[in-house]
Amino acid sequence: MSKTIPQALSDLKSHRDSGAVSDLRAAFAAKPDRASRFTVGLGDLRMDFSKCAVNYETLTLLGELAESVGVETQRDRMFAGDAINATESRAVLHTALRAAPDADIRVDGENVVPQVHAVLDAMGAFSDGLRDGSIRGATGKAFTDVINIGIGGSDLGPVMATLALAPYHDGPRLHFVSNVDGAHIADTLEDLDPETTLIIVASKTFTTIETMTNAATARDFIVSKLGKAAVAQHFAALSTALDKVEEFGLKEDRVFGFWDWVGGRYSLWSAIGLPLMIAIGRQNFSDFLAGARAMDEHFQDAPVGENLPMLLGLIGIWHRLVCGYPSRAIIPYDQRLSRFPAYLQQLDMESNGKSVGLDGQPLTTASGPTVWGEPGTNGQHAFFQLLHQGTDVIPVEFMIAANGHEPHLQHQHQLLIANCLAQSEALMRGRSTEEARAQLLSSGASEAEADRLAPHKTFPGNRPTITFVYDKLTPFALGRLIALYEHRVFVEAQIFGINAFDQWGVELGKELATGLLPVVKGESTGDGHDSSTLKLAETIRKMRGET
């Protein structure tokens, strides 16, 4: 019989308190094969978690915790299309978006895979037409530029993946506009010609105020030069709300749909991926889906001890619920993954930033950590000081490709690799005060100077890191990496006992913004708002010369 969750957690805490792996340096010295023991892989992807303070017993206890909440059963329910998004009574089937054409995945008795592939085919035909110039604008010119207007899940995934796969771009130039700040769209439109610009409006609900406002501005941009009739040729829409898209005035062949069982932050594999497909082409997009599918299969089939998403999730839980670390940093040593941390922020924090359990009761443990990061080596010259010597321990997840896409810049790639490995080594080893002192003395410092400076040059070490290594950042590798993190978030959510697939926490601010707009415009005195908010609105109106 499996343990109860409190029992499993309490056993993990006692295990940690017993100091099983309290000194990583000593653990490496004691077991020279520690790296091979705590590295798992899938294809060319390796996950080395040997620099986390865990041993085999930790993994066994984490496995018991997973069993106590039925993670595997929940996983199977998700893949089977059960309505596991309980607060919205919906299935959660982003995995069906990358399923093989002959798969059979049912929602309300209907196999959804044929619909998925019908949309993929339509996206393929449209992106082929844009890329080969057979689909043209109102004045007969081919499209040179495509703007994706969307926000959150309708922006972050396409932006991140388009940048990540830049070496595969051979289609029109891509631009992304998300912020309601007019500066974003103004700067984007600045150098573009309406005659050769296609605008994609990406919104699951087709009601999001930022996206609809930017879409209206983009529409004016097209209409002012080409007239109203050009809208149908210069726009496309990606949405589940087909009725609302119709009101916007788009023809059916310019609308690419998806379904309510695709969460916004899990939608990159759906029609929301169209900008990426336009940039890299149908075949590369299909490889991207295949990478995610490989991770889906692995997540379903591999035993817990070899299962990357399970282990990544369980180690995340170890750090959050047992060690109490409040955040984690994602540091890709890959400039083209520079938006990956931002993408993961939505994926992870919008999913697991909850404080009420599935039963509607307040959680009695913590839930998702703060997720943040920047690419290396840039971060080294910014916030790594805190990672090495700050008072908080922040687990880091590094990622590095063995091979870059620039064969003529091998030396730079080797330097990048050396930096990535050096950082995880430094975080693990640290430098004792005695070592710091000895180093100072050997570089000519006096005894007094060495005593004074040694504490400042001491690194506590023992700071946990996970390092991912893969051959090259191909479409397949990127798809696999994203799916890994999607499933990791899922595993952690099961243990937190929350619904990872709703996001009610974004609602209140939206409602208040709608109510405050008349105050900002001076059309309402704003009864019911607090004095700070009203005073700020008044100050801003004064600065704008409106009062």
Ligand SMILES: O=P(O)(O)OC[C@H]1O[C@](O)(CO)[C@@H](O)[C@@H]1O
């Ligand atoms: O695609 P939509 O419906 O415009 O929503 C955009 C984003 O807004 C959110 O609802 C949060 O505000 C996200 O969950 C979603 O990805």
